[in-house]
Amino acid sequence: MKIDDRLSTYEELRARAHRLIPGGAHTYSKGDDVYPYNAPPHLARCEGAYVWDTRGNRFLDWAMGINSVILGHAHPEVVEAVREAVGLGSNFSRPWEKELELAEKLTHLIPSAEMVKFGKNGSDATSAAVRLARAWTGRERIAVCRDHPFFSQHDWFIGMTAMPAGVPRKDRELNVGFRYNDLASVEEAFARFPGEIAAVFLEPVSMATDLPAAGFLEGLRLICDREGALLVFDEIVTGFRWHLRGAQHLFGVTPDLCTFGKAVANGFSFSFLAGKRDILELGGIRQKERDKVFLLSSTYGGESVGIAAALATIRVLEKEDAIERIWRTGRELQGILHQAIRFEGLENRVQLRGHPSNLALKCVDGRGNPCPRTATVLQESLVDEGLLAPYHCVSLAHGERELEATRVAVGRALARLAAMVRTAGGPCPRGYLLRPVFRPRND
């Protein structure tokens, strides 16, 4: 049945969705934990930097398909490439010719990529990296950066989050945490489990943390080489957002394995694992020296839409000088958001985190802990102002017009918040409280 929400309230639509879909959405971070009561429960279409709900209301989008849409929604060149690919068929019985073209492009671009293997989502790529690292080293433990929020929906990672239900205890015990920009914590992990750690796994840089400190990534490389462990960079967010050759090129440190997804195909389903030939060849059918690894093989691994979208996205990124433009826009946005916080004197309640291509307004209490009441009021006000902005993911479609609209909207939203703090003694949400996705219970 098509949604006719002129006859339904948002609450009724949410109830319908939650009755049929656990969480009401097929991706937690698109769901009601993250968006406030007045956000449209469903969207109908999107274009450029804008989305339209089922009632025809337009919103300026800063979430951009959870960081995946780097060129803007429905970018004409990507849409055209996909349309053409769909006309040729969607799933071939032998590899599609464009698989080779894209593999050649990616191995040319990315410093550590001597070989690549395609998948359809980031989790499959990161989990494949873990299996490969274990097979290569004959070890089982993975050193995982605790400051980075998400690496995979699979057991090896979910077991170490705040909602490990359903993950076998033995899987949970195989991870050992370390802190970003803290080489001592990495040394500690290796000292605690000598000869047992297969890989050091992290994002080379993340919106959750500062820039890499001088010598940190280089230090990881040295430790991994000394200990016989693999260095794995998860570039699923940084990939093509920090540099077309990956953040690994920008920071000059080459991992053994790396994973890309999200922006690579401008929101279409595509990911890849890349790295050293010897290691990836464990998943091949020619090497005879070692056991074979079952590596990222699925019915949809070579499905044509994602591959066509990735080729078109890379083409546009190259010819439009896109990454430089995105960072310029992001730096302007950073200034606008900083200025708005300062103007309202809200530095103790709202902090700007991240780096120019990915920014977020984080709401905190007096002790610096996350404050759901403040976050809810802020997000409710931003939706009132026509923004969907749980964070700010800058795309090529965001320009001066969108920056000006954001300056006005964030200015008004923070003014409202400041007034509440002054007159009502604190933020007073109108609807349900926003909550972190990772929590053990729904209380």
Ligand SMILES: Cc1ncc(COP(=O)(O)O)c(C=O)c1O
């Ligand atoms: C850094 C990072 N790695 C891996 C993933 C998993 O990607 P996917 O959601 O496509 O499975 C994500 C998703 O948000 C991510 O941010």
